[in-house]
Each structure stands twice: as structure tokens, then as C-alpha cells.
Amino acid sequence: MDQAPGSPQGPEEQRPPDAQSLPVCYRHPDRETGVRCTRCERPICPECMVSASVGFQCPECVRGGSGTGHAPTAAQPRTIAGGTVVADPRxxxxxxxxxxxxxxxxxxxxxxxxxxxxxxxxxxxxxxxxxxxxxxxxxxxxxxxxxxxxxxxxxxxxxxxxxxxxxxxxxxxxxxxxxxxxxxxxxxxxxxxxxxxxxxxxxxxxxxxxxxxxxxxxxxxxxxxxxxxxxxxxxxxxxxxxxxxxxxxxxxxxxxxxxxxxxxxxxxxxxxxxxxxxxxxxxxxxxxxxxxxxxxxxxxxx
Missing domain, CATH: 1.20.1540.10 (Rhomboid-like)
Incomplete structure (x- = not known):
């Protein structure tokens, strides 16, 4: 069962009050990251980062399907190697x-x-x-x-x-x-x-x-x-x-x-x-x- 933010945690999940944890990638919950999509502000790991004119974007925002209401930017997002991001990467x-x-x-x-x-x-x-x-x-x-x-x-x-x-x-x-x-x-x-x-x-x-x-x-x-x-x-x-x-x-x-x-x-x-x-x-x-x-x-x- 998913746990809502701020709800009580079990003993195995308790952390010291001063512990600082990074957010996890919204597509890969097992990976911590300090980078967020510049359009929807969701945390993304290196595999999900798509280079943009400013910062990085997530694949959904690149495809215009994030539902955030943001319009696509004029610059064409690129992969880590400079390739064009497409809807079907396989x-x-x-x-x-x-x-x-x-x-x-x-x-x-x-x-x-x-x-x-x-x-x-x-x-x-x-x-x-x-x-x-x-x-x-x-x-x-x-x-x-x-x-x-x-x-x-x-x-x-x-x-x-x-x-x-x-x-x-x-x-x-x-x-x-x-x-x-x-x-x-x-x-x-x-x-x-x-x-x-x-x-x-x-x-x-x-x-x-x-x-x-x-x-x-x-x-x-x-x-x-x-x-x-x-x-x-x-x-x-x-x-x-x-x-x-x-x-x-x-x-x-x-x-x-x-x-x-x-x-x-x-x-x-x-x-x-x-x-x-x-x-x-x-x-x-x-x-x-x-x-x-x-x-x-x-x-x-x-």
C-alpha cells in the first residue's frame, strides 16, 4: 500500500530528524536524483534526462504528453548523444x-x-x-x-x-x-x-x-x-x-x-x-x- 506524504512510518523506515534524502525519479522510484524537469518540475534520473535549451526535460514533456499545460519549446530536445527524441525509442x-x-x-x-x-x-x-x-x-x-x-x-x-x-x-x-x-x-x-x-x-x-x-x-x-x-x-x-x-x-x-x-x-x-x-x-x-x-x-x- 502506498504511503501518503507525512504519514507515520514503520520502524524500518524511520530516519534521524537531520537526515536529508534526495527525491526519487518519478519513472524509476529506486533511483535518487537532484535534477528536476524544467517544465513539469518532476525529479528525473540521468536515464530520463533529455537535454533542452535550458536544463533537462522528462520524456513525457518532450512528447507533449505530461498534462501540465506547458506548450512545447521551440528548441528540439536531444538525447545524451545529440539524437532526436522520438515517441517510440525502440x-x-x-x-x-x-x-x-x-x-x-x-x-x-x-x-x-x-x-x-x-x-x-x-x-x-x-x-x-x-x-x-x-x-x-x-x-x-x-x-x-x-x-x-x-x-x-x-x-x-x-x-x-x-x-x-x-x-x-x-x-x-x-x-x-x-x-x-x-x-x-x-x-x-x-x-x-x-x-x-x-x-x-x-x-x-x-x-x-x-x-x-x-x-x-x-x-x-x-x-x-x-x-x-x-x-x-x-x-x-x-x-x-x-x-x-x-x-x-x-x-x-x-x-x-x-x-x-x-x-x-x-x-x-x-x-x-x-x-x-x-x-x-x-x-x-x-x-x-x-x-x-x-x-x-x-x-x-x-
Missing amino acids: LLTKILIGINVAVFIAVQVRPSLLDHLVLLGGWPPAPYKATTGVAAGEWYRMVTSMFAHQAVWHIGFNMLSLWWLGGPLEAALGRVRYLALYFVSGLAGSALTYLLASPTQETLGASGAIFGLFGATAVLMRRLNYDMRPILALLVINLIFTFGWGNIAWQAHIGGLVAGVITGYAMVHAPRERRALIQYGTCAVVLVVVVVLTLIRTAQLS
Whole structure:
């Protein structure tokens, strides 16, 4: 039962008369905060803060649905990374999950389709000239393999991770930056796999992009001064599975993780006056590295 302000408290809730406690976020009652929305004056935690022209606003006021009677301000509120605040902060995450599920269903209906989607270095292997695979000019495999899954457990685990990690990241970064992070991480995982794995090894799955989201989430939590132990523990567990479980392309995991940390750091730490330049410039630099690694490996297999 909720307790009204000023009502008697039980023994376990009594505090010394001189104790000073901060108000709690109206959306996250377990988090104390000293910041209030500049429009409705409700307390908000760092996750709910949306940068405005003056101070911070809560998500409801940004969407104009707080019921306080305040008119929207002229300045467009931004996320912590400078992205636009939208009504559905998980839209792209839902679309990405939908694409992965649609491809999975298509593969179940037509299994031969998987042969054209997986990441394959080149077949036949050197010293013969590759007629199939990335080395043969099928560059699209570096992207299609990011959405291809064969086993139910594989897509199930990846999509749960995408929903758990992707939603908060999309809300914090904004749609465009979130999508850039996802594809940069996935491509980095594909490039490292192409470079280091056997050219005849077929790899598939969204794990490279997922590990990129892991890395960016850790950077974001550090930026917001959140307790990082849960995300670090989960990351360690996943790395143990990566190197301790057979038939896992560890190259994709490591490549995605490194790209996610680098890109995520640029997203949330870029100074406001040069924010877009640093953020998208970092994405461009990572993509250049991806292209260089791909060209080096192609030259080796040609």
C-alpha cells in the first residue's frame, strides 16, 4: 500500500530528524536524483534526462504528453548523444528484430537460401581462384550474414540480447546514431572473421553487432555513472562462452566488441560543439579499417 506524504512510518523506515534524502525519479522510484524537469518540475534520473535549451526535460514533456499545460519549446530536445527524441525509442530495434526473424523463417522454408547469405571467405580455397565468397566479389555476404541464423537457440539468444541492449541504446543515442553503431559493429565483426578465419569456414549470425551493443552499453553506463557490475558480468560470461564453446566465430565477437566500444565512446563523449563531426567521423574511420582489412584478405586469397 502506498504511503501518503507525512504519514507515520514503520520502524524500518524511520530516519534521524537531520537526515536529508534526495527525491526519487518519478519513472524509476529506486533511483535518487537532484535534477528536476524544467517544465513539469518532476525529479528525473540521468536515464530520463533529455537535454533542452535550458536544463533537462522528462520524456513525457518532450512528447507533449505530461498534462501540465506547458506548450512545447521551440528548441528540439536531444538525447545524451545529440539524437532526436522520438515517441517510440525502440522502433529500429523492433525493425532489426523483424528482419532477423523474417530471414530466419525464409531459411526454414528454403534452406538453400542460407548458402547465399553466410559469410564465406572463398571457395575453392587457395591456390585455386575463388568462384564463391567475399574473395570472389560477393561483398554483400558481410552484411547478409549479420541477419542470417540457422538454429532456433541462436536467433533466440541474439534477439533477446538485441531487445535488452538495443532498446535503451536506441533511446540514449537516437535512431541514426544507433543504426550507425549497429552496422559498424556488425561489419567490423565480419571483417575480422574474413581476415582471420579459414576461407572455407561459413559463419552467420548477429553476434558481431550484438557484442558491439555490449561494448557501447558499458561505455554509456560509465558515462552515466551507473553500476557497471551487471553489464560487465554479463559480458564476461559471454566471452567465456565465446572462447570455451566450440563452433563459435570468436573473431566476429571480438571485432564487434572493439568497434562498439570505440564508436560508443565517440557517441557519448563527443563535445557538443563538434558532436556530429566526431561521432560520424569515428564511424567513418572504423569503416575505413573494415575496408582495408577486407582488401588485404582479398588480396591474400586472390
